[in-house]
Amino acid sequence: MELLFVRTEPVQEIAAEPATLDLLIDILRPKEDEPRATPELMTAARAMGWPLVYDATIRPGYVHCRPSNPDAVPPPSVEEMTEYFRAFMDAGREQPDA
Known part of the structure; x- marks a missing residue:
């Protein structure tokens, strides 16, 4: 599958x-031999x-x-973050120097 x-x-x-889910649990279960995934992947997944x-x-x-x-509200998308920082930087440029 x-x-x-x-x-x-x-x-x-x-x-x-x-x-x-049972298949996934079997894949993630510690075994003597892991034929389906690298040990690093298995360690990361179990952690x-x-x-x-x-x-x-x-x-x-x-x-x-x-x-x-x-x-739950997802985090902002890359596009939203880019727009936020662009607006933030533009607002900083509009401030007169003191």
């Missing part, structure tokens, strides 16, 4: 339908500490990295 990850910021939990959640409404093969609070 191919796993497709969907990320929605801020990530607070990992959710998938039961069979998909995250996000809760794993069964969600039968998600299509098989999809893993959602998502907020646990549905009202």
